[in-house]
Amino acid sequence: MNLANIRAQFGYLKNNPQEIYFDSSATFLKPLIVSRAEQFYYEHINANPHSFDYQNAYQSNQILSQTRKQVQTFINARSEQEVVFTSGASFGLNQIAFGLRDYLNPGDEIFVSDLEHSSNLVPWLVLAQEKQLVIKEIPLTETFAIDIDQLSKMITPKTKVVSFAVMSNTIGISNDVKKITTAIKQVNVQTLVCVDGAQSVGHQKTDVQAWGVDFFTFSAHKMYGPFGVGVLYGNQNVLETLKPLVFGGGMSESVRVEPLKYQLTPLPVRLEAGTPNIAGIYAFSKALDFINEIRIETIHNHELKLKKYAQTKIKAANLNSELVFYNLENDAPMLLFNLKGVNPQDIASFLAHDYQISVRSGAMCARLTAELGFKISVRVSFGIYNTEKEIDKLVEGLKNIEHFLDHIL
Incomplete structure (x- = not known):
């Protein structure tokens, strides 16, 4: 190097x-390849990807699709349908929490740790108040890593979600996601494992399939990319259950007022209402190129x-x-x-x-x-x-x- x-x-x-x-x-x-890409998009392409009517619009859709495939490879998702573009990890975590609103019932348990970033804490607290859920603390070892043995003993049939970061943004301890997920699923296979990867994704290898997680979120700007772009990964089976946090253009196939009826598009577009930050997504693709070149x-x-x-x-x-x-x-x-x-x-x-x-x-x-x-x-x-x-x-x-x-x- x-x-x-x-x-x-x-x-x-x-x-x-x-x-x-x-x-x-x-x-x-x-890196310059990222900052210049965003400028290039506005000066040479500048098309909304929700159209194929002219060449630059077609190119914008190609950028969206190709970058999605890049992310799929980078995190080792099974399918590009499991990759949802967001504005950042915070939006992704909110989409998960409030997208599960109908799945959660009073008395259900949500586990989080003392080291979580507010983005992986406040949404669950707000949802807990709204739905009368029980928030429980993930036990930590003396080195502030998740205590897997103790956590396993605390999981019950009422435990619906365990949400934690791969790497803390303060102490910086790295958790063994695969071991934690395996331990949780052995006790209650229905428990959803939500992982905040914002602090880890630009520093160490990510493999959502090997880890067996249900959700994984991160931001492009924490991996040499632009601000305003993020990714929500979800195992397709559970991603299908999420109710969109935002509704609007691009994610509805049909809408009728009388009789009242609407149908959402398939994943991942159904969770991507509105015009995406396509210039940022193009710049993000260059950030992925930068990381992949260095490794x-x-x-x-x-x-x-x-x-x-x-x-x-x-x-x-x-x-x-x-x-x-x-x-x-x-x-x-x-x-x-x-x-x-x-x-x-x-x-x-x-x-x-x-x-x-x-x-x-x-x-x-x-x-x-x-x-x-x-x-x-x-x-x-x-x-x-x-x-x-x-x-x-x-x-x-x-x-x-x-x-x-x-x-x-």
Whole structure:
């Protein structure tokens, strides 16, 4: 892997040469092949795909179909009919939750964990209030992974959904999705397994068939793609049961007012009402090309190397005696930490002002982490474009973290 050649493909790095971008868990930088594709679509094609009446309209439909097939291959779905385009993982998770409204009854159980992003928590809580469902917490181990043995003992005939992330956006622990799904199905084969893949899909291999999950969601912008595009995968048998969250153009085959009657189109279009973000979908196809050319395994290994390097440098500088690291020992391509008595935002501002290092601070939309010992923190996260030299500068900044107020006073 030629890292210099890879970095040269990112316009952001060229236009911000002094910045060290360590916020990939929030969103990846976009390679030029992605940003240029979106512009190309508007300047050369610019057609709504809900028509075949002229050449560019036909081309737009081809883009939609070809990108769907790309996604099918990337996540190893059985059929392209199982791939639904959305605006992002949040919409996909809402479509799942509220699409199951008629399937769920008072007293049914929904399992979620304390580490879930708000997008995989709030929809289930709202639905639970509406339908009088029972929300239960997925048990976690001391390392914050899902405790499979304990979870298996908690599953009952009333357990209708277990929803969790492959990788937490805070602690970053990776869950063994296949083992978890197998354990759940062995106790109650009717329990639906919903998986949030937003944080994992751009970092490690996804295989929805091998995992045996019922639903899987993710966002393109967390895998070097554009904003405003996402994917909802569903095993076709259960995807058929989802009631659309949005109704409109493109997803109805026939509509009559008297007598009142309508018929929806087959999957996946029945869950894609309205005009899709086709320019974004075209750019997404280029993001998939980018990842496939490098290979997801290469990306994963590079990020793992960066994490191990960061672990070594942090320990050598004895930073873990001054800073509280929550995930220093795991393999996640991120670091989560605090300095006791200091607001994380002050640390992030210090790193940005004095070292041109962009990191994120706050709750990271994981609203229940206070029960795990922290509510807000600083998060450093890596991508394929990051280097060991950039980690050296981060360590240098953390060595001088006691000066965090200097640029304010």
